[in-house]
Amino acid sequence: MLRSRIIGTGSYVPEKVLTNRDLEGMVETSDEWISTRTGIRERRISAGETASGMAARAAKAALKAAGLSAKDIDLVVVGTVTAEMAFPSVACLIQAELGIKAGAAAFDVSAACSGFLYALDIADRYLRSGGAGKALVIGVDKFSNLIDWKDRSTCVLFGDGAGAAVLSAEKGSRGVLSCRIHSDGRHWDTLYCRASRPDNPFEKGNEQPYLVMNGNETFKIAVRTMGQAIKEVMEDTGLKPEDISLLIPHQANMRIINAARERLKLPEERVYTNLDRYGNTSAASIPIALDEAVRDGKVKDNDIILFVAFGGGLTWASAAVRW
Ligand SMILES: CC(C)(COP(=O)(O)OP(=O)(O)OC[C@H]1O[C@@H](n2cnc3c(N)ncnc32)[C@H](O)[C@@H]1OP(=O)(O)O)[C@@H](O)C(=O)NCCC(=O)NCCS
DSSP: OEEEEEEEEEEEOOSOEEEHHHHHTTSSOOHHHHHHHHOOOEEEOOSSOOHHHHHHHHHHHHHHHHTOOGGGOOEEEEEOSOOSSSSSOHHHHHHHHHTOOTTOEEEEEOOGGGHHHHHHHHHHHHHHTTSOSEEEEEEEEEGGGTOOTTOHHHHTTBOEEEEEEEEEEEESSOEEEEEEEEEOGGGGGGEEEOOOOTTOTTSTTOOOOOEEEOHHHHHHHHHHHHHHHHHHHHHHHTOOGGGOSEEEEOOSOHHHHHHHHHHHTOOGGGBOOOHHHHOBOGGGHHHHHHHHHHHTTOOOTTOEEEEEEEETTTEEEEEEEEO
């Protein structure tokens, strides 16, 4: 039986650091409010970089870690909602930038903060069915482009970045054990960003294309859906909480992460967090955290890693992987 094994990871965050103190000079907020309500202390902001540029850096690092060349890749799936172009996709731009062979399949998936797990699920199905041998799965977002920097209720939460993983179809017990993706479009207006162009003369009354969020509602739905998603992959695999070596949740809010941790009764050291340094990087948050955990030596062969995410759509997703 074929499984999709993650054989290399990489990530990239922009150099520019925007601290909570910096935000105090931009909107009426405080380091104390942001850190106690969210756990975020600083985030990275891309100045002049594109989503595909950040993704390419993460992808190159992942290929290097996997010991592969771009020519080995058959499939590129990118989770993003902040592509620099309406078309082509970030995936096609990555294909050109990295020199991935012509004729490979490359496309983007729109699932906001669940984007990486959606991309992982799709790639996993291609690999297990023999449709591809090696896949590049990327999560990248540049939310600094979507944010209303005068809106304190949203601008303190997000940051920019990219993360990537190389997957290989292999026989054996290691790899993706279960992956689940879900959505409920009825709640689209809980968290959204219009793609309208306010200067189109034929479309009067277009809103500014800024991110809009009902924070309290998003919080409640996130806690509920993440709990359900975790339960699902545990049931699929027969895993018990004590089998989980590391939970890597979407990095949106420390209080949401703690709710997921408490549900599994996991000690703090078995949950990876980096949102204090990067905030919510949307589709990039899980692959950046995974790459850091791997580099920190927190992930060992045959460890069971659990991923869980939620985001605009609304979407939510989870995966269990034997490393
Ligand atoms: C956004 C969030 C941190 C707000 O926390 P909260 O404890 O629910 O806070 P509230 O929304 O109740 O706001 C409390 C007060 O703080 C104020 N406030 C909001 N943002 C603020 C900021 N950056 N600084 C200071 N005060 C702020 C509000 O205006 C409100 O003031 P009021 O009581 O005078 O009306 C929280 O709801 C959250 O994390 N939601 C999920 C968001 C998320 O994860 N989004 C991404 C999904 S992928």
